[in-house]
Amino acid sequence: MTIEFDAAVFRAPDEPLTVERVTLPSTPPPGEVLVRLKASGVCHSDLHVLAGEWEVPAPMILGHEGAGIVESVGEGVTTLKQGDHVVLSWTPSCRRCHYCVSGRPVLCDMVSRHSANHLSFDGRTRVTSVGDDDVYSFAGLGTFGEFTLVPESAAIAVRSDAPFEQAALVGCAVTTGVGAAINTAMVRPSDTVLVLGCGGVGLNAIQGARLAGARRIIAADLSDEKLEQARVFGATDLINNGRENFADRVQELTDGRGVEIAIEAIGLPRTIEAAYGALARGGTAVVAGQVADGVRISIDPFVMSDQELSLIGSNYGSSKPDADFPLLIDHYMNHRIDLDNLVTNVIGLKDIDKAFEQMRRGIGIRSVITY
Ligand SMILES: [Zn+2]
Ligand SMILES: [Zn+2]
Known part of the structure; x- marks a missing residue:
């Protein structure tokens, strides 16, 4: 069984992203969770890829600053359940390697091996295009589409009373x-x-x-x-x-x-x-x-x-996403940090190219896509 949805796909530098139908398995593999995204920020790192400044495999769903709701969990997942509100981390960690146990999870072995190469922990992709191409997901997340399948440690549960548009930004710019x-x-x-x-x-x-x-x-x-x-x-x-x-x-x-x-x-x-x-x-x-x-x-x-x-x-604000995402959301909800003024433009997926155009011209702070 698969789910089909729209995603903004990168095919080559300096070409606009194309919104295409793609598919994902609807049952998460062991250790993974299916997340229905509610919001995704449009970050400068996405523009680095679009501008050809970073070499990446293609086709690829861009976007790496997302928040959403856990749709279903795979076998062996213990920290998340269906319905949890989550912020996605682009440094999913194994929670076991030298770096993880010494308190530096953003340097985890799995990050350099897999998510930095836009792959899941088994070294493979998850999304398929309608033409049957394997589609990479930026940083293993690919938040410019309504669904994503990620390792358990890439989805961090946060309180459910925080708005998704603001929470999404904790996934990149705020934490960084x-x-x-x-x-x-x-x-x-x-x-x-x-x-x-x-x-x-x-x-x-x-x-x-x-x-x-x-x-x-x-x-x-x-x-x-x-x-x-x-x-x-x-x-x-x-x-x-x-x-x-x-x-x-x-x-x-x-x-x-x-x-x-x-x-x-x-x-x-x-x-x-x-x-x-x-x-x-x-x-x-x-x-x-x-x-x-x-x-x-x-x-x-x-x-x-x-x-x-x-x-x-x-890198990623030398953070520990497991602890820092809920902490930053608390700081926001308690008015200790301001996330409201970061969101200057709320758009639909089809307007993604306009968001990049505004970024190139230095207009506004963050465009956020809502699903
Ligand atoms: Zn970013
Ligand atoms: Zn690790």
Whole structure:
């Protein structure tokens, strides 16, 4: 038995996604759950694929920021049941390997082996197109379609009173941004935090720094509109680095010292170097932006040791999705973080290409597809 549904399928870079009929087995294999999606965010990582900046297998259902309801569970599934509200994680973990048991599930062996290659844990795909092609699912999720079949650990149960449009964003931008500040950078109340780039991840890094009680939060971007949004999410100071001298302004705002924490949320070499260059002695720069394949940066290792600077990467906000998704939803429901102002456009699946067009032009923060 199969279920048939519409999904937005990627076939080649720079071509619009095509909404096609695809099928999934309606009975989940052992250890997997069938999820009926209610909402999916449209993320910049989807655009990286569309623009050909990341090489991926095709055809593939894009989308990796989703929330929905468990439709049915396979044999051996113990943490979920039919009707549970879930947020999907693009780092489903085995809960057993070296990384999982040492508390770093986003680095799980299964992520590098399978979901990073857009496959299920058995190394295969689940969706089939009407023409009988195997269809990959982005990050093993493929949320630009109403149904998905995922490993148990890719669906995290959350409270059922949270709205799906907002909950979906916890599946990528919120966890990535808030987590970069809280888990990766471990922001303290005495820190001045700089966030470069005020898109979905950057605004969440800003509110993560606010949640951690940062003394001062400096937002930098080229767009005044995005800087105004940054203020809504907790930035105390703004730098338009198209108009102002970025390095001078950072020095001015920090009494010539630089910042304790700089979070890069764009994914460009010059902004990663700028984040690193803005550090106070002993400071930490975090790369949270998603970089195109093959990019290189240049830093001075003498200064790095002399001033004890750190440059670290942050994948999925160094999160533990099992614990962090319900926590972030609680923070939202208790008005400690703002997810409402992230959702600037609610659309149907057929309008997906318009959402990418808005993203390319820098309009709004997040488009969310509802099913
Ligand atoms: Zn994403
Ligand atoms: Zn593992």
